[in-house]
Amino acid sequence: MFANMGAYGATLIRWALVPVFLLLIAALLYGMLRLIGWRPKPAFGLALVSPWLVGFLVFMAFPLLYSLYLSFTDFSIFSGGRWVGLQNYARLFFHDREFWPSLRLTVLYALVTVPIGVVGALLVALLLSQRVKAIGLFRTIYYLPAVLPEVAVALLWRWLFNSESGLINRLLAPLFRILRIDQPDWFGDPHYVLPAFIIMSLWGIFGTNVVIFLAALTDVPRSLYEAAEIDGAVGWQKLIYITIPQISPIILLQVVMGMISALQIFTVAMFVRPTSAAGKFMNQLVYERGFVQLHMGEASAIAWVLFLLILILTLIIFRSSPAWVYYEGRER
Structure with a gap:
């Protein structure tokens, strides 16, 4: 020893x-x-x-x-680098065949999955906020996705979407026969890659997001609901006019964090390994250029484009927040 x-x-x-x-x-x-x-x-x-x-x-x-x-150099891990100015960015925007499909795939994925994730997590939290028997057990079950390893989840989804023996195609086989369409090759056909990743993102509805919304719902004053009930408000009216305005700052937080997380998707995409014909997510492209092709300058340029994209979208969300986020004591 x-x-x-x-x-x-x-x-x-x-x-x-x-x-x-x-x-x-x-x-x-x-x-x-x-x-x-x-x-x-x-x-x-x-x-x-x-x-x-x-x-x-x-x-x-x-x-x-x-x-x-x-990002302003032609840098390689083994050969050092030289200053090239904006050439890396010019190559990305005007000569790189993979950049624009990667940007399109990443942005579309974020624009679709973030609203689904926020609305879905809120609906699940509303269900888990009800006073029913064994509610603690249900809350524990719905939190489990937060503690499961992301790699294991990715491999599980890869098996579920298998075109030949996957459970999803087997369950949907009667529907495919009725519609007279072939069973989709989810990760081999470029047309199905984005829908497959959107379906996988539904897993993220549960876990931490639900817990955060559940905590926000418990902080809504009960007196507001009682006053609304006296005025004759029904369930959906209390949800729209009391619950959502009261938890709107948490919704803002979830939208921002969900958008940042969606634009930085990496682990699931790397282990699922869809066809490259559909494009690569931007973090995948960063990894490939930096650690496979060893062009750290190009990889850094892509990373900074992704950073600026996240920054711009975050600023847009915050600029729009005064129209739909309610803060107690603030005059409109």
Whole structure:
């Protein structure tokens, strides 16, 4: 056992030195802040968060800025790189045959799945907010998708959509015979790839999204429903005029987070492996250009286009939110 420790000795030493290094940074920061006149408590508080600041700068800010630099270079992992300016972006927009199909597939997937996911999660949460027997058991069951490994779920869907022995085609076989159409090759036919991924996205309705909506529904004041009932409001009127306005900030959160998640789909697409004729999702294209073809400059450019797309759509959602998001105490 100890004979094998030598192979890992350097790694163990570096691992042990990390907390020592972070403590030293915190101590130095505290001393510098005290020297420039900071009070003990604020200086001590900033020193305590300095490990997080170091982690943010090293593992998030530096890679982010470095990828922006790489997007303007012709960089390869083995041969280094040279500055090419906007050539990577020009190649993407005007000469790359895979970029526009990838962008189209990713955006269409997000535009369809996000509304379905938000509305579906809200409807399930409304059902789970009812006072019935064994409601705790049902809530646990509907939360299970949040704890299942994404890779296992992807492989399960791949088997369900199998064109020859998949359960979905077997269940729909009578319908196909009535309509006189062949059983679809879900991941082999480009026309069925997007519908297949949309169906798979229904799995995301359950899990964390339902829990968040369920928590929001329990925070709606009961007195509002009682006042509406006195005025003669029925179920759907209470839903439209009380429930939805009261939880609209949570709906905004779910829309933004769902849109960001949908545009960054990667794991499921990589393990399902649909035909490339339908296009690749943008994160797949980033991986292929960077780690298969080893063109890190092009991969970084695609990643920044995806980042700008997410930023623009997020800003559009927030700009539209005053028209449909209700905040208590805010005048319209």
